[in-house]
Amino acid sequence: MxxxxxxxxxxxxxxxxxxxxxxxxxxxxxxxxxxxxxxxxxxxxxxxxxxxxxxxxxxxxxxxxxxxxxxxxxxxxxxxxxxxxxxxxxxxxxAEDFHARFCAKSKIYTYTIYNSKFPSPLLRKYSYFYSKPLDINAMKRAAEKLVGIHDFKAFMASGRPVKSTVRHLQRLEVVQNGDIVKLEIQANGFLYNMARIIAGTLLDVGIGKKDADEMTSIIKSKDRNCAGKTLPPEGLCLVKVIY
Missing domain, CATH: 3.30.70.580 (Pseudouridine synthase I, catalytic domain, N-terminal subdomain)
Structure with missing residues (x-):
């Protein structure tokens, strides 16, 4: 079976x-x-x-x-x-033909940023610590511009060749709850390190290093160097796979 x-x-x-x-x-x-x-x-x-x-x-x-x-x-x-x-x-x-990977319609990931003056020993394995204030509204505006069907080549790390870098980013929300800033990302598929690079790019917007309106030009550039850094893995969690 x-x-x-x-x-x-x-x-x-x-x-x-x-x-x-x-x-x-x-x-x-x-x-x-x-x-x-x-x-x-x-x-x-x-x-x-x-x-x-x-x-x-x-x-x-x-x-x-x-x-x-x-x-x-x-x-x-x-x-x-x-x-x-x-x-x-x-x-x-x-069913015998069910395949966990190929039958998946979309996946939901969260990336957690702990935004506080001091790090949390209890959250250090499950979040990315950032001590300076973040402009959450700017991050939300930037997130909106990434939603849709786009070529996300600029948000892919090298190392895993794929046939196409076009993905449908169905939902990208920035949710703040106290010191916790959580990015909720749903897409029909993810490129190598895509979620962590999106998180790094939105963080750049939050600290004023990038403008929310730059997201469109970053997508069009298809250049990894135009997007933000790849944030560490501990903040990322696969929450749900939708079939």
Whole structure:
């Protein structure tokens, strides 16, 4: 049967989702745990490759298995073999042709900025600390200009070639709650480091380094050097995958 699972994980200790030869990945740990309880060699397909240090509240994956473990008991069985920083929250049987990556319609990420005079020891692994005041209204205006179907080549880091750099950025909101500034980003797909570069560009607007109206020209430039820096991974979290 084809099993779809919902995952939450703290990415701090891992090289990212994808299995690598010389570093520990979420995929490897998960495949090892599932193989241990099923006695099968399994290939776990994720909805996307979160990078090193990136977290997930709602990562989705699927794998094929012949296990006789009841589907409602499967999360408990898998979790018994997983470390504390990875948890399977739900499992269900899906159609044989379901593919966690190719069937996804869109994904929602959040990027969290901790904007305060002093850093927070409790939030240091889950946010980017920035001590100077931010112009939230300017960041919101800039965000609006990025929404839509655009060529986001200027917001892509080199290293992962793709057929097309056009993406549909469906929603980009800047939400402030006290010292927490959260960027909520929904798109039909993300280029390599796209969310973190968008966050870095909006931060530049917030500190007055860039103007909100520059977003259009940055998109048109297709030049990575025109956008902001890539913010660190710890502030990024995959919140939901929509099918």
């Amino acid at each position: 084809n099993v779809k699972i919902l995952l939450e994980y703290d990415g701090t200790a891992y090289c990212g989702w994808q299995r690598q030869k010389n570093a520990l990945s979420i995929q490897e740990v998960l495949e090892t745990a599932i193989s241990t309880i099923t006695g099968e060699k399994v290939n776990v397909i994720g909805s996307g490759r979160t990078d090193a240090g990136v977290h997930a509240l709602g990562q989705v994956a699927n794998f094929k298995t012949n296990t006789r473990i009841p589907i409602d008991k499967l999360p408990y069985a898998i979790n018994s073999k997983l470390p504390e920083d990875i948890v399977v929250k739900h499992a269900e049987q899906v």
